[in-house]
Amino acid sequence: MMRLGTTAGSAFDTLTDNAPIGFAFFDRDHRYTKVNAALATINGIPADAHVGRTLEELLPETARTVGPIIDRVFTTGDAVGGFEMDGETPASPGARRTWLLGFFPVPGEDGAVAHVGATVVEITDRKRAEAELRQSEERLRLATEHAEIGLWDVDEVNQKLHWPPIVKAMFGISADVPVSMRDYYEGLHPDDHEATAAAYAAAADPNRRSLYDVEYRTIGKEDGVVRWVAAKGRGVFDETGRCLRVIGTAMDVTERKRVEAELRELNEALEHRVAEALAGRKVLADVVDGTDIFVQVADLDYNWLAINRAASAEFARIFGVRKPKVGDNMLALLERQPEHQAAVREVWSRALAGKEFVQTDEFGDPSLDRRYYEMRFRSLRDAEGRLIGAYQFVSDVTERLREQHRLREAETALAQAQKMEAVGQLTGGIAHDFNNLLQGVVGSFDLIRRKSTDHEHVQRWAEAGLKAAQRGSRLSGQLLAFSRAQKIELKPVPLSDLVSAFREMIASTIGPHIKVSLDLKTDGIRVLGDEVQIEMAVLNLALNARDAMPEGGELTISTRPVSLAGDRELADGDYVELAVRDTGTGMPPEVVARAFDPFFTTKGVGKGTGLGLSQVYGAMRQAGGTVRIDTRPGEGTTMRLLLRRTDDLAERTADEGRVTAKGLSARILVVDDDPDVRHFLVESLGGLGFAVTQAEDGSAGLKELERSAPDLMILDFAMPGLNGAEVAKQAQACRPDMPIIFVTGFADSAALEEVVGSNIPVLRKPFQIDEFERMLLAALQGSAPTS
Numbered sequence: 001m002m003r004l005g006t007t008a009g010s011a012f013d014t015l016t017d018n019a020p021i022g023f024a025f026f027d028r029d030h031r032y033t034k035v036n037a038a039l040a041t042i043n044g045i046p047a048d049a050h051v052g053r054t055l056e057e058l059l060p061e062t063a064r065t066v067g068p069i070i071d072r073v074f075t076t077g078d079a080v081g082g083f084e085m086d087g088e089t090p091a092s093p094g095a096r097r098t099w100l101l102g103f104f105p106v107p108g109e110d111g112a113v114a115h116v117g118a119t120v121v122e123i124t125d126r127k128r129a130e131a132e133l134r135q136s137e138e139r140l141r142l143a144t145e146h147a148e149i150g151l152w153d154v155d156e157v158n159q160k161l162h163w164p165p166i167v168k169a170m171f172g173i174s175a176d177v178p179v180s181m182r183d184y185y186e187g188l189h190p191d192d193h194e195a196t197a198a199a200y201a202a203a204a205d206p207n208r209r210s211l212y213d214v215e216y217r218t219i220g221k222e223d224g225v226v227r228w229v230a231a232k233g234r235g236v237f238d239e240t241g242r243c244l245r246v247i248g249t250a251m252d253v254t255e256r257k258r259v260e261a262e263l264r265e266l267n268e269a270l271e272h273r274v275a276e277a278l279a280g281r282k283v284l285a286d287v288v289d290g291t292d293i294f295v296q297v298a299d300l301d302y303n304w305l306a307i308n309r310a311a312s313a314e315f316a317r318i319f320g321v322r323k324p325k326v327g328d329n330m331l332a333l334l335e336r337q338p339e340h341q342a343a344v345r346e347v348w349s350r351a352l353a354g355k356e357f358v359q360t361d362e363f364g365d366p367s368l369d370r371r372y373y374e375m376r377f378r379s380l381r382d383a384e385g386r387l388i389g390a391y392q393f394v395s396d397v398t399e400r401l402r403e404q405h406r407l408r409e410a411e412t413a414l415a416q417a418q419k420m421e422a423v424g425q426l427t428g429g430i431a432h433d434f435n436n437l438l439q440g441v442v443g444s445f446d447l448i449r450r451k452s453t454d455h456e457h458v459q460r461w462a463e464a465g466l467k468a469a470q471r472g473s474r475l476s477g478q479l480l481a482f483s484r485a486q487k488i489e490l491k492p493v494p495l496s497d498l499v500s501a502f503r504e505m506i507a508s509t510i511g512p513h514i515k516v517s518l519d520l521k522t523d524g525i526r527v528l529g530d531e532v533q534i535e536m537a538v539l540n541l542a543l544n545a546r547d548a549m550p551e552g553g554e555l556t557i558s559t560r561p562v563s564l565a566g567d568r569e570l571a572d573g574d575y576v577e578l579a580v581r582d583t584g585t586g587m588p589p590e591v592v593a594r595a596f597d598p599f600f601t602t603k604g605v606g607k608g609t610g611l612g613l614s615q616v617y618g619a620m621r622q623a624g625g626t627v628r629i630d631t632r633p634g635e636g637t638t639m640r641l642l643l644r645r646t647d648d649l650a651e652r653t654a655d656e657g658r659v660t661a662k663g664l665s666a667r668i669l670v671v672d673d674d675p676d677v678r679h680f681l682v683e684s685l686g687g688l689g690f691a692v693t694q695a696e697d698g699s700a701g702l703k704e705l706e707r708s709a710p711d712l713m714i715l716d717f718a719m720p721g722l723n724g725a726e727v728a729k730q731a732q733a734c735r736p737d738m739p740i741i742f743v744t745g746f747a748d749s750a751a752l753e754e755v756v757g758s759n760i761p762v763l764r765k766p767f768q769i770d771e772f773e774r775m776l777l778a779a780l781q782g783s784a785p786t787s
Contacts, residue, residue: 017036017037018036018037018571018624019036019038020038020621020624021038021119021120021121022036022038022039022041022042022043022118022119022120022121023035023036023038023039023117023118023119023120024036024039024050024117024118024120025106025115025116025117025118026055026070026115026116026118027114027115028074029054030054030055030056030063030067030070031052031053031054031055032050032051032052032053032054032055032058033051033115034051035047035050035051037571037572038120038571039120041091042089042091042099042120042122043058043059043089043090043091044089044090044091044092045058045090045091055067055070059089061087061088062085062087062089065085065087066085066101066118069083069103070103070116070118073103073104073105073113073116074105074113074116077105077113078105079102079103079104079105080102080103080104081102081103081104082100082102083100083101083102083103084098084099084100084101084123085098085099085101086098087099097122097124098122098123098124098127099120099121099122099123099124100120100121100122100123101118101119101120102118102119103116103117103118103119104116104117104118104119105117148166148251148252149166149249149250149251149399149400149403150163150164150166150167150170150249150250150251151164151167151247151248151249152164152167152231152233152247152248152249152250153245153246153247154181154204154245154246154247155244155245156204156235156243156244156245156246157242157244157245159180159181160180161179161180161181161183161184163179166250166252167250169252170218170227170229170250170252171183171184171187171218171220171221172187172218172219172220172221172222172223172224172225172227173187173220173221173222174222183221185197186221187218187219187220187221188216188217188218188219189216189217189218189219189226191217192216192217195214195216196214196216199212199213199214200212200246203233203234203235203246204235204243204246205235205243206237206241206242206243209234209235209237211232211233211234212231212232212233212234212235212246212248213231213232214230214231215228215229215230215231215253216228216229216231217229227252227254228252228253228254228256228257229250229251229252229253230250230251230253231248231249231250231251232248232249232404232407233246233247233248233249233407234246234247234248234407234408234411236411247407247411248407249403249404249407251400256395259291259292259293262291263291263293263295263393267378270380270391271381291308291310292310293308293310293393293394293395294308294310294311294314294373294392294393294394294395294396295307295308295310295311295391295392295393295394296308296311296391296392296394297380297389297390297391298330298348298352298389298390298391299388299389300352300387300388300389301329302329302330302331302345302348302352303327303328303329303330304324304325304326304327304328304329304330305326305380305389306326306391307324307325307326311394312324312325314396315330315333317368317369318363318364318365318368318369318370318371319333319334319337319340319363319364319365319368320365320367320368321333321334330344330348331344331345337365340363340364340365343361343363344363347359347361347375347377348390350377351377351378351379351390351392352387352389352390354379354387355377355379356377356378356379357377358374358375358376358377359374359375359377360372360373360374360375360397360401361373361375371396371398372396372397372398372401373394373395373396373397374394374395374397375392375393375394376392376393376394377390377391377392378390378391378392490528490529490530490622490623490624491528491529491530491531492526492527492528492646492648493526493527493528493529493530493531493534494524494525494526495520495522495525495526495527495534495559495576495578495643496520496522496523496524496525496559498531498534498535499518499520499538499557499559499578500518500520502535502538502539503516503518503557505539506538506539506542506555506557509539509542509543510542510543510545510546510555511546513549513551513552514545514546514549514552514553514554514555515553515554515555516554516555516556516557517554517555517556517557518556518557518558519556519557519558519559520557520558520559521558521559521560521561522559522560522561522576525561525576525645526645526646526647526648527575527576527643527644527645527646528623528624528643528644528645528646528648529623529625529643529644530619530623533619533622533623534578534619534641534643536615536616536619537615537616537619537620537641538557538578538580540613540615540616541580541616541639542555542580544613544639545580545582545584545637547584548582548584548585548586548636548637549582549583549584549585553582553583553584553636554582554583555580555581555582556579556580556581556582557578557579557580557581558577558578558579558581559576559577559578559579560576560577560579561574561575561576561577561645562574562575562576562577562642563575564642569626570624570625570626570642571624573644573645574644574645575625575642575643575644575645576642576643576645577640577641577642578640578641578642578643579638579639579640579641580638580639580641581636581637581638581639582636582637582638583636584636584637585633585634585636586631586632586633586634586635586636586637587629587631587633587637588633592629592631595613595629596613596614596617596627613627616639616641620641620642620643623643623644624643624644625641625642625643625644626641626642627639627640627641627642628640628642664689664690664777664780665689665690665691666690666691666710666711666712666780667690667691667692667693667708667709667710667711667712668685668690668691668692668693668710668711668712668713668714669692669693669694669695669701669704669705669708669710669712669713669714670682670685670692670693670694670695670714671694671695671696671697671698671700671701671704671713671714671715671716671719671724671727672694672696672714672715672716672719672743673696673697673716673719673720674716675696677716677743678694678696681694681714681743681772682694684769684772685714688773688776693708693710697719697720697721697722698719698721698722698723698724698726698727699721699722701713701715701727702722702727702730702731705731705734705735706734709735710738711738711739711780712738712739712740712741712776712779712780713731713738713739713740713741714740714741714743715727715728715731715740715741715742715743716742716743716744717742717743717744718744724742724744728740728742728760739779739780740760741760741761741762741763741775741776741779742760742761742762742763743763743764743767744762744763744764761775761778761779763775
């Protein structure tokens with residue numbers, strides 16, 4: 001159980017008061033003893049109105065569920081987490097909300113449970129989104145099943161095949177029987193095997209990357225039935241050209257093939273017996289009226305000589321006219337719909353001119369139904385070979401085309417996501433190596449500056465080198481921010497100074513055709529944030545503004561202090577508004593509603609990832625602020641970033657609060673795979689009077705830890721073999737009281753967060769000796785070093 005001392009308790013109070021989730025503390029009578037602002041907002045009751053009153057008095061419905069849990073924690077001393085609850089609060093009367101609750105014991109001085117703490121996080125939107133996702137997945141499943149289209153997926157790397165039951169049925173295989181690529185090849189009809197296998201190989205070939213578009217026969221593995229399958233697909237390749245997957249659709253077209261065979265026979269009969277067919281239309285109607293294929297025959301004046309029931313009903317349905325019959329004129333029926341009349345005339349005129357062709361096109365009134373049709377036109381001639389009309393066989397291929405479109409969209413989205421993941425990994429890796437390089441530079445210049453106090457010009461050179469290295473450090477920070485591998489560090493930031501210094505980079509990035517203006521009204525005012533994240537946010541917004549002003553315009557960046565009270569999203573207090581305003585095209589409401597969604601973009605393929613605004617919003621929320629959009633189509637856009645104001649100083653001066661670790665006696669183990677960084681650390685520690693041992697990787701570090709029993713370990717995070725997190729876990733297992741300091745230029749966020757959560761300090765490369773010395777002193781003061 002958690003026990004808070006005076007200092008720790010004060011820090012915990014500060015943490016809960018400013019936390020974005022709700023916190024409350026109860027005594028044994030279920031009486032509130034402390035409530036933070038977030039919970040007061042959730043309940044719709046002021047925080048001071050909670051204290052001293054019981055849960056039953058304020059929220060009786062909630063008390064019936066939560067009260068027994070509080071009693072259980074008091075009785076057992078065990079925490080209860082992951083508890084979901086639905087209900088209403090004064091903040092949302094009449095609206096059912098969902099919260100995720102957790103309860104934990106808080107002991108008193110005697111070690112017994114004195115209070116029970118509760119955490120409250122609203123998950124209404126998440127639960128709604130999960131329900132909507134399930135509904136969407138079910139609709140997709142039903143649509144696919146009803147369309148009788150199967151989605152197949154081949155993992156080319158591991159040679160694994162995924163067939164849903166509908167595709168297995170096309171190969172005569174039961175739904176619960178596992179399948180492999182062998183089943184695919186062995187299930188092909190011998191007459192179609194070679195061409196079909198070659199088409200698949202061409203789709204998976206990195207050099208050809210052909211569209212897999214085939215129709216083939218299968219012989220059922222279990223039932224021996226011959227079926228026809230129409231399949232389409234495309235390969236998915238990585239950046240090296242290796243084929244990762246081949247995905248696509250399959251449809252059982254056995255019935256269509258049967259009908260087409262019948263139609264071929266009919267076509268031959270029509271060509272050889274035109275005179276007989278014209279004399280006895282009843283014969284033609286008997287042959288074609290029962291088929292689902294749309295069949296139409298017209299003379300040179302667009303009059304129907306024959307039309308089956310399916311074609312007549314479809315024509316009436318999509319154009320909103322009466323059902324046509326033999327003798328009607330198709331252009332006359334569409335007289336009041338000139339647009340549709342022109343479309344029908346265009347396609348039939350070619351056929352009535354004697355051309356034979358296959359064409360897929362879209363027809364129908366959008367207010368009724370508009371569908372895609374595959375039309376096969378043939379010429380109609382008399383016994384002497386004179387052209388007397390044309391006939392067509394038509395299939396509705398709307399769902400097939402839509403499925404192909406969805407497949408192309410999925411392939412495009414997959415390729416874009418893979419590209420962005422690769423770019424992020426690349427930039428993160430570059431930043432890691434760059435920070436190690438910078439640490440060697442910074443460390444060397446810092447040592448030169450410290451040891452050349454009698455040579456003023458050498459110190460000046462060292463100072464100049466340090467400033468240049470600091471600029472490089474800012475660049476690597478921006479790379480890490482882009483790769484989303486940088487942990488945000490909130491510090492007081494002089495906003496006006498930051499924007500002023502960043503103006504030239506913005507102007508050079510967006511181009512000379514856009515005028516950049518500053519209107520800064522926050523001189524001397526600081527905000528709580530991360531400098532690199534703020535710079536990246538402004539740069540992202542400037543690039544979006546540039547795209548909204550292709551012909552040029554004006555970009556204005558302004559700052560002003562604001563005070564908020566009763567805001568729907570932010571706690572009451574003082575903030576600074578950083579506004580980026582353009583004179584561009586603006587945004588319609590439907591785009592504003594999705595502007596912060598990850599991967600949502602209005603730009604063309606390859607011109608935008610949809611990560612920019614979502615990254616800006618995430619960074620502002622992590623800093624305790626938010627982003628607002630003011631825009632109208634044709635009137636430009638203003639992006640308003642709200643950041644918390646702080647009165648803390650941005651940085652210490654060179655001499656203010658200076659500490660020294662000299663005079664302390666301790667053995668220190670340095671574990672870092674970079675020899676330059678390791679040499680700098682060892683040299684610095686030796687200059688401060690410490691006994692130092694070193695290791696070049698995690699495994700060697702653990703062995704040296706057992707051999708030399710150091711008082712403190714300095715540990716790099718990103719190392720080959722065991723990384724810093726793994727080394728720290730093993731070191732704490734055998735030496736739980738030994739302090740550890742991380743030095744890192746890049747770290748996997750999840751792994752680093754897991755260790756940093758144990759209060760291990762992190763020193764980010766590149767750093768100077770003064771910063772290193774202060775962290776050493778802080779760590780050693782909490783331990784008992786030996787000589």
